[in-house]
Amino acid sequence: MPTITIGKLAKAVDVKVPTIRFYEQIGLLPVAPRTENDRRLYDEASVRRLAFIKHARQLGFPIDAIRTLLDLSDHPERPCESANTLAREQLSAVETKIVQLKALRSELRRMVASGCDGSAGDCRVIEALAGPELLGDVSARGGESNL
Amino acid sequence: MPTITIGKLAKAVDVKVPTIRFYEQIGLLPVAPRTENDRRLYDEASVRRLAFIKHARQLGFPIDAIRTLLDLSDHPERPCESANTLAREQLSAVETKIVQLKALRSELRRMVASGCDGSAGDCRVIEALAGPELLGDVSARGGESNL
DNA sequence: GTGCCTCCTCTAGTAACTAGAGGATCAAGC
DNA sequence: GCTTGATCCTCTAGTTACTAGAGGAGGCAC
Numbered sequence: 001m002p003t004i005t006i007g008k009l010a011k012a013v014d015v016k017v018p019t020i021r022f023y024e025q026i027g028l029l030p031v032a033p034r035t036e037n038d039r040r041l042y043d044e045a046s047v048r049r050l051a052f053i054k055h056a057r058q059l060g061f062p063i064d065a066i067r068t069l070l071d072l073s074d075h076p077e078r079p080c081e082s083a084n085t086l087a088r089e090q091l092s093a094v095e096t097k098i099v100q101l102k103a104l105r106s107e108l109r110r111m112v113a114s115g116c117d118g119s120a121g122d123c124r125v126i127e128a129l130a131g132p133e134l135l136g137d138v139s140a141r142g143g144e145s146n147l
Numbered sequence: 148m149p150t151i152t153i154g155k156l157a158k159a160v161d162v163k164v165p166t167i168r169f170y171e172q173i174g175l176l177p178v179a180p181r182t183e184n185d186r187r188l189y190d191e192a193s194v195r196r197l198a199f200i201k202h203a204r205q206l207g208f209p210i211d212a213i214r215t216l217l218d219l220s221d222h223p224e225r226p227c228e229s230a231n232t233l234a235r236e237q238l239s240a241v242e243t244k245i246v247q248l249k250a251l252r253s254e255l256r257r258m259v260a261s262g263c264d265g266s267a268g269d270c271r272v273i274e275a276l277a278g279p280e281l282l283g284d285v286s287a288r289g290g291e292s293n294l
Numbered sequence: 295g296t297g298c299c300t301c302c303t304c305t306a307g308t309a310a311c312t313a314g315a316g317g318a319t320c321a322a323g324c
Numbered sequence: 325g326c327t328t329g330a331t332c333c334t335c336t337a338g339t340t341a342c343t344a345g346a347g348g349a350g351g352c353a354c
Contacts, residue, residue: 005300005301006300006301007300007301016342016343017300017301018342018343018344019341019342019343021302021303022341022342026341037301037302037349037350038301038302038349038350039300039301039302039350040301040302048277051277052276052277055276055277056276057341058251059251059276060251062340062341063340063341069272069273069276072267072273073267073273073276075267076266076267076268076269077266077268078266079265079267080263080266080267080273081264083267083270083273084259084262084263084270086272087255087258087259087262087272088259090255091252091255091256091258091259094248094252097248098245098248098249098252101241101244101248102245104205104206104207104241105238105242107206108206108234108237108238108241109238111234111238112231112234112235112238115234116227116231117227117228117231118226118227119223119225119226120219120220120222120223120224120225120226120227121223122223123219123227123230125216125230125231125233126216126219126220126227126230129202129203129206129216129220130195130198130199130202130220152331152332153331153332154330154331154332163312164331164332165311165312165313166310166311166312168333168334169310169311169312173310184318184319184320184332184333185318185319185333185334186319186320186332186333187332187333204310209309209310210309210310
């Protein structure tokens with residue numbers, strides 16, 4: 001018997017209300033039963049499910065991976081190979097990102113260290129951006145946009 | 148006298164053609180002059196400007212910051228304080244991100260290390276995701292989405 | 295009864311592109 | 325002169341994972 005309102009669920013898991021509706025809409029959360037006044041109602045299982053999602057998101061798993069993970073957790077009899085694979089993939093994505101960011105960090109440190117206080121004409125920061133790229137093959141995919 | 152086609156510019160800087168049009172549209176690149184057949188034409192200055200943008204993007208500067216940076220580089224007589232500030236901000240954003248990702252990495256490593264090969268019911272990966280969050284206050288802003 | 299809070303739906307906006315439709319033009323080879 | 329394929333044009337919509345806001349109904353406390 002579900003008795004938890006969407007606001008309470010949001011508070012319990014520390015997720016925003018619209019996010020919960022969004023998760024329902026994309027099918028990460030099941031369609032919630034409603035009161036006669038059309039308010040969504042949740043139970044303890046919903047709290048656990050949402051907490052699972054939140055935790056996975058914090059670890060950077062994309063929604064599609066979380067879908068698979070939830071599916072597995074809903075069917076305990078299935079082999080969990082794919083969960084392991086997803087975790088390994090996510091780990092290596094994170095590791096790659098760290099390497100890339102460290103390269104960026106050192107270039108930015110050089111830029112900041114040679115900090116100038118004059119006019120833009122002889123600013124080292126701008127010079128460094130304009131100059132030939134000394135950067136290794138960091139983020140050859142075209143930038144910073146995603147994990 | 149501009150003579151470089153958009154395709155050549157794209158190749159010269161290693162940026163995709165639609166990206167160049169996009170940069171023009173949002174005002175990062177000036178509106179290019181056209182041939183009588185409506186093709187955009189560029190010159191060496193365009194190559195330098197686009198390279199500047201690309202390099203700044205690789206370093207993770209957001210478009211708005213790049214706008215400021217380009218503006219400064221267009222007006223060498225202005226003080227370059229803001230360039231320094233932007234670089235410092237970007238550096239600290241990158242440093243923060245590295246710290247966050249390292250925390251994620253260690254949790255993912257623990258998950259992967261305890262890798263199971265049975266069924267989802269007793270999968271450590273899923274258990275780790277479902278269990279109480281042991282995670283420190285990493286990425287309290289809600290995840291991985293941006294730099 | 296009167297605020298104020300929570301809830302509802304729906305649309306649009308965010309960042310920084312990327313992909314695709316549908317069509318015109320160009321350069322090279324035969 | 326013609327065909328073929330590459331390149332160009334514009335415009336719209338899709339990507340990710342939400343977030344913000346409009347506009348309105350219902351519920352609770354005093």
